[in-house]
Amino acid sequence: MASNEGRQYRLGLLTGDGIGPEIVPAAVTVADAAFAAAGRPGAVEWTEFPIGHEAIRELGSPIPDSTLDGLAGTDGWLLGPHDSAAYPEPHRSRLNPSGTIRKHFDLYANIRPAKGLPGATAIAPQTDLVIVRENTQGFYADRSTYRGTGEYMPTPDVAIAMGVFTRPAIERIARTAFQLARQRRRHVTIVHKANVLQLTTGMFKAVTLEVAAEFPDVTVDDFHIDAMTVHLLRRPGDFDVIVTENMFGDILSDLTGELAGSLGIAPSINAAENVAMAQASHGAAPDIAGRGIANPTAIILSAAMLLEWLAGRHDDPVAREAARLIDSGVSAAVAAGVSTPDLGGTASTAEFAKAVVAAIQDGR
Structure with a gap:
């Protein structure tokens, strides 16, 4: 303009x-x-x-x-x-x-692309995806409280950590993921552990699927975090935009960075x-x-x-x-x-x- x-x-x-x-x-x-x-x-x-x-x-x-x-x-x-x-x-x-x-x-959206570079050594050079990681809540202790930490020890032999998931935070990261997918290949994958963490990552999955209804032109699927690591190793080229909570996103982005070449290019x-x-x-x-x-x-x-x-x-x-x-x-x-x-x-x-x-x- x-x-x-x-x-x-x-x-x-x-x-x-x-x-x-x-x-x-x-x-x-x-x-x-x-x-x-x-x-x-x-x-x-x-x-x-x-x-x-x-x-x-x-x-x-x-x-x-x-x-x-x-x-x-x-x-x-x-x-x-x-x-x-x-x-x-x-x-x-x-x-x-x-x-x-x-x-x-x-800074609620941590966006981490993983794309192989021609001429560089990569485990999976066909990798071309983006991890969209919710950056303010989840299971990370430094982000689950306004002050202090979400980790504490009531006794020397007991350590407890809490995770925080809220609808507004999930909605905004989900919209970020779907908007990004519209600029790419129109495919969003939700990663969660709703079969075990039903109230927390189950809420992440459910709210993201609600937001998906606003983007009927984008294909949506979902996987458990443990299964997702296997899918990424076997077929990283099938994924476009992956949206997930804080800790899962941190782990998956390191994995996909190495698939694409190394963290030195991530x-x-x-x-x-x-x-x-x-x-x-x-x-x-x-x-x-x-x-x-x-x-x-x-x-x-x-x-x-x-x-x-x-x-x-x-x-x-x-x-x-x-x-x-x-x-x-x-x-x-x-x-x-x-x-x-x-x-x-x-x-x-x-x-x-x-x-x-x-x-x-x-x-x-």
């Missing part, structure tokens, strides 16, 4: 720990190149906010209030990995930075109605930090997902084209034999990003 021809975005940067300082700048370089190739150079004003070890040293917290306040003034942000297991106490025992951000901004966004956070599915990999060999594919493709989300929210065809150019640029680089050591190649982090930029500039 004409009103969006010169639109500028203010996007937050949270570099993170471990390999974050290597892979996040690579994603920024690629995103800027994609916007330039799409006809809007300088479309993003990147604003960095402290997080992780750096924030602990400077501000006494891995996710300071000033960072949360700053993010509230952006259109979205790019989150690098955090190494919360290595934080000093009391920070290590508290909700980690990504969890804090998701909870603070009610992107994601965490989205609410008005804001979204791009975040690779993998961790901080402190064992290879500083060596320049980390795979930036996942965070680069996560940045593309963020641009696609911005395109939808703001009706911005230039952002959509920039996202398409990133996707095609990554595919072209890998197909040409450029990859990092985890995928069997020899390219450094910076060399891979350079190859993606070159492919974008060539219009591939």
Whole structure:
């Protein structure tokens, strides 16, 4: 639309720990190149906010209030990995930075595609699906209470965890899944354990089926979580959009990421109605930090997902084209034999990003 021809975005940067300082700048370089190739150079004003070890040293917290306040003034942000297991106490025992951000901004939809890349080694290269994971409730203790945790120990020998499922949360994640399916192959699969967890995941299944009636053009089926792992191993190409609760979605997205190649190429966004956070599915990999060999594919493709989300929210065809150019640029680089050591190649982090930029500039 004409009103969006010169639109500028203010996007937050949270570099993170471990390999974050290597892979996040690579994603920024690629995103800027994609916007330039799409006809809007300088479309993003990147604003960095402290997080992780750096924030602990400077501000006494891995996710300071000033960072949360700053993010509230952006259109979205790019989150690098955090190494919360290595934080000093009391920070290590508290909700980690990504969890804090998701909870603070009610980022209820965790969307994780799994798609094989031509030229890359994959267990199931035909994989092309998306996990749509409810991100605020379910069985995860850090998301099942307003304050505190959903895990507790009434005695030293008894540990109890609670899961929370509500109709509004299920309805909104279900609509997210069906709307996404309409942009893909119009097939939604509900994953649950309603035969045992009848009131909780049974409610998830039932409410999602109610929402399905609003989308008569989308095919719907459902599977128990244990059966679904087998189906994904045997026939991942048969699935399109998979919607499920929090913990099941976390598990299945790691599985499908490996089927498609590795977690090093597995992107994601965490989205609410008005804001979204791009975040690779993998961790901080402190064992290879500083060596320049980390795979930036996942965070680069996560940045593309963020641009696609911005395109939808703001009706911005230039952002959509920039996202398409990133996707095609990554595919072209890998197909040409450029990859990092985890995928069997020899390219450094910076060399891979350079190859993606070159492919974008060539219009591939």
